[in-house]
Amino acid sequence: MADRVLVIGADAAGMSAASQALRTAKAAGRDLDVIAVDRGHWTSYSACGIPYWIGGDVASPGALVARTPEEHRANGIDVRLLTEAVAIDTEAGWVEVVDHAAGRRDRFGYDQLVIATGAAPLRPDVPGADAAGIYGVQTLDDGGAVIAHLGGDVRRAVVVGAGYIGLEMAEALVRRGLSVTVVDRAPEPMNTLDPDLGTQVHAAMERMGMDVVTSAAVTAFETGPGGVTAVVTDAGTFPADIVVLGTGVRPATDLARAAGLPLGPSGGLRTDDTQRVADGVWAAGDCVETWDRVRRDWVHVPLGTHANKQGRVLGTNLGGGAARFPGIVGTALTKVCDLELARTGLTEGDAVEAGLDHVAVTIESTTRSGYLPGAEPITVKMVAERPTGRLLGAQIVGRDDSAKRIDVCAMALWTELTVGELAMTDLAYAPPFSSVWDPVQIAARKAADRL
Amino acid sequence: MADRVLVIGADAAGMSAASQALRTAKAAGRDLDVIAVDRGHWTSYSACGIPYWIGGDVASPGALVARTPEEHRANGIDVRLLTEAVAIDTEAGWVEVVDHAAGRRDRFGYDQLVIATGAAPLRPDVPGADAAGIYGVQTLDDGGAVIAHLGGDVRRAVVVGAGYIGLEMAEALVRRGLSVTVVDRAPEPMNTLDPDLGTQVHAAMERMGMDVVTSAAVTAFETGPGGVTAVVTDAGTFPADIVVLGTGVRPATDLARAAGLPLGPSGGLRTDDTQRVADGVWAAGDCVETWDRVRRDWVHVPLGTHANKQGRVLGTNLGGGAARFPGIVGTALTKVCDLELARTGLTEGDAVEAGLDHVAVTIESTTRSGYLPGAEPITVKMVAERPTGRLLGAQIVGRDDSAKRIDVCAMALWTELTVGELAMTDLAYAPPFSSVWDPVQIAARKAADRL
Structure with missing residues (x-):
């Protein structure tokens, strides 16, 4: 008989996990019986898109849905909406749910449980x-x-x-x-x-x-x-x-806590790097803690990008494959009014708080060669460890075409580059895209000089 | 007496070298006597900006000049324009020049020679x-x-x-x-x-x-x-x-060749990673060959971004400091009409030519979340080595906000990441900037799956 997989939470992490588990198992010639329950009305949507819907850029909530319940069902996932998990028994292997539409309680047995209950606003x-x-x-x-x-x-x-x-x-x-x-x-x-x-x-x-x-x-x-x-x-x-x-939000882990599953100080579930919590129990997304490669500590960072990746890793492992989630470096960005802003790693404040010997530099440059129309101001702040020169973090604030440059800093943090080496990497240059020293490299160079 | 430094070529590489040499020597309490000769009318300008001047985006050639002769002179560099170097004697330590304005020949003795003669159109x-x-x-x-x-x-x-x-x-x-x-x-x-x-x-x-x-x-x-x-x-x-x-262009190294200095197969000068050619002779910019970290070979890549970095490294070393130019990975981009395009590392054609066992994948995505206005098409092609999974190269073609993403691939090449790891790095996501899996990561994921 096929293993029964029960997924609690039908958004990014849960449904990525479910889909990837089925795909992986199928590739290995195995069957899985997957049920996904969610107390809401929707599956696999972009929560990050909600402000753009409210602001009028997106016409309807349906546009934010990456995959509908019907599409998931066509892929072999038994999706039950308006169905709220209210208790987990990991010893016996069942979850109690309330079906709000039918107004009744059920118990679903499982062989493998996926907890993707997300986060709740504080x-x-x-x-x-x-x-x-x-x-x-x-x-x-x-x-x-x-x-x-x-x-x-x-x-x-x-x-x-x-x-x-x-x-x-x-x-x-x-x-x-x-x-x-x-x-x-x-x-x-x-x-x-x-x-x-x-x-x-x-x-x-x-x-x-x-x-x-x-x-x-x-x-x-x-x-x-x-x-x-x-x-x-x-x-x-x-x-x-x-x-x-x-x-802010907190991990929605009341059920997991009641079931005696391991939580970190933030209240997020603790998983290993395969997204496994315990024997037959997995978790991903906004309800888990994540390993921060820069802080070298567990953190709670509820972002869709991590949820999707963790869900995929979880699904691969649950489905019989092998994958690991290698952690994060704390990258985030947004656009506020006419300003783009981004960060990765540690701020200067973080470095002070962590008691790290460091230098912090800030530079002003332009998003394209200064002589071209449309060259906009960009500010890059960079923090590096002393005396090693290791990049600790970067922040960018600027107009159009500023913030996505943070990815270069995220990659440098990922591989623990020094600011000196970052200043010498081979970044793309042409006048419509950058000054000849990319603003990120101007900051890295200044930080290296300061060291 | 201060060392006499003679710089041939007063554009990006030569003047970066001269300025950085003075700065480095000064910080160490030493003096340098720096002369820079150039057969043209200009110093330190953006050659990459010429098409934008001709196209009308830039009003005058002066706007493309990052630092004028007067500014360099104020910084202590003796700039001689319309002054063409016509012979080098490295044994005796002099360079013969023709002063086209005065119509006379001179010999300048030197202790340190910087060759920054650039490239010439084929x-x-x-x-x-x-x-x-x-x-x-x-x-x-x-x-x-x-x-x-x-x-x-x-x-x-x-x-x-x-x-x-x-x-x-x-x-x-x-x-x-x-x-x-x-x-x-x-x-x-x-x-x-x-x-x-x-x-x-x-x-x-x-x-x-x-x-x-x-x-x-x-x-x-x-x-x-x-x-x-x-x-x-x-x-x-x-x-x-x-x-x-x-x-195309060729390295402008006739003088260097006549002086018996070491050239590679492209005709570019061969330097070590401090930009030194021989005892007392240095070179940087479009006239040198550069180490390609992906090809693991010397290449001729005449780009302003390398010229500036090499000039700075050269100047640091000449001035008594220590720096190395760590090579390139082959990153370039431009904008053609309404299309942005970029590349780094090897193309599929390059991989075939090099006889590398590889996979190549191409994906189509959007530059921001697909549900937002302004989400534009982007194509990412990625080549990975089999069976190691090491990224070999990437190419991007798309509308606004596409091409600069190549920097993430350049960073991955720099640190020899596998496509599997690249797919899991912590890149910035918010709906106005990217799909939840960045297009680069969608390509990396597909390449990893294919392996």
Whole structure:
């Protein structure tokens, strides 16, 4: 009889795992019986695309779906939506689920369990935080709820938290015509960058007409009969017809915790590099901790790109092949208003916190040869270890064609290059694409000189 | 007394070397006496920018100059323009020069000699090739000659050679309003790419209104009293009011050859990795051969990016410091009409020629998440060694935001990653910048699967 595989969570990690497991097993002439359950309405969608749907660049949530339930079913995966896993028994090998459509409980036995339960938005622990009109944005269903709330009377939005999701949502709401205030605890927005670069993000937000309130902690939400009416902070009270939370997420691992599975300090599941948690139990995506090759430590970094890769590795191994997830270096980027921003590895603040002897340099250059029209400003900040010269991290802020250059730094971190060697690598140059020394290499050269 | 340094050639390599030598010596408390001679009118300019000047994006040649003679002089370099080196005696330690302005010969003694004589355009060895109206485009003075030739009666241009310079010049001439025919010996334009990608370049050229004639060898130039009148090929005769040559360059090493200095098979000077040629003799830039880390062989790759880096390495060593030029991997890119194109490492054709057991894969993807406006097509071709999986090379052709991704492949070649590992590296993802698997990683994954 074919092994029964049960997948909890039908988004990127879970469905990548399921598809790859079937593909791998089939190539080896084996059958798998795969069931995937999800409490929501959707499969395999781009959660990262939600702000672009809300902002109007994407017409419908369906456009964000990479593969529909029907397509997965045609590939031999038994997808059950509106079906919520509520308990796991790893000893007996079953999962208890509630079928919300039929209103009944079931137990599904399994031989192999895949946990891909994702992450859940954090809510500030202050009065009123559960009021209507306050939205975390993590799932397509969340995105739908925000859109349903928007309309004629909804004019003022407050976004709490100026990280990736907060800023992308703030921009989306400006584009919907709302008046938007962004409040954040840190001295500058985007505190995954050093504050000296955060000031550029701050200015870009103001250029787009946002009201930016920094160093402000939320102390309460004021509410009325219709739900939230204002966000109260220690730097003032801001009226709100809608509130969006960009205050981070936590791994959605309550089920796994209750089942006694191993969790790290972040609450994420601990896997080995095959994505295995325990005998017959696997996990991938936003619910796991990931090995950071630069920090040499486990971290929780909920990003679709890791979820997809981990899901594929998981599926290969579950299906009888061999693959390993080699970790991450902490790369991320986004576009906020007219500014692109990116980071990888450690910021200067991270290096200080880790007690590493280091140098940090910042350079200003242009995205193409300065004599061409369309040459835009770009700032690159680079941190290197002293005395080894090993690159520790990089940050980029600039206009069009800036941020994706972070990939070169990510590759350098991956292979532990020194800044001296990075300055001499063979990067592509032609006037419409770069200065003759790529901005990344100008920064690396300056860091090497400083060492 | 300070060492006398004589630099022949005052463009990227020579002046980078001179500036860095002074800087390094000064930091060590030493003096250098630096003279730089050049037969042309300019110093430290972007030769790569010439097509953009001719095409009208850049208003004047001065805009292409990174550092003027006056600026160099203010930094302590004795720059002598219109001064042509005509003989080198390495035994006695002098260089004979002709001062074209003053019309006299001089001998400059030296303790350290820097040869940065660049490259010279190749001319087809056919009748009429030296006629007026036929231009190689290598120096700012060449660019000025082309612009001087253009005018009311000059309507039809033929560009011979469809490589980087040929295509950039063809586009510049179209933008100047000329009717442009491009003739090339190869079956498809841009034969540093495999022909299956060259077809996309061909189509882009036709979209811009160029007449593209491939598999055509030039057999003669027809001439009249005013110079060239037509280009004769074995595929037809093409009337021309101006002809631009994009038929490659050769290292300008006649002087070095006459002085008995070591040259490789390409005619380029052979240096060690400190850019030293012999005792007291150094060289950098388009006149040298360079170590190719992928081919594991010496190659002649005349590009400004290498010239600048080699010049800096040379100057550091000459000035008493320590630096090495670690070689190249064969990265290049350009933009032709509405198409970006890039390559690094080996093409499939190169791998076949080298007799390497390999797999080649090609994928189609989009430059950003497919559901966003502005998601443009991108093609990535990747070649990997069998059975090791080592990346051998990559080629990219696509619309906006495609070609610079080649840098990730260049970094992977640099550190000899396998395609399997490249597929798992931590590249930046957000919907406006990439699909969730970067197109480069989709190609790497497919290559790994194929292995």
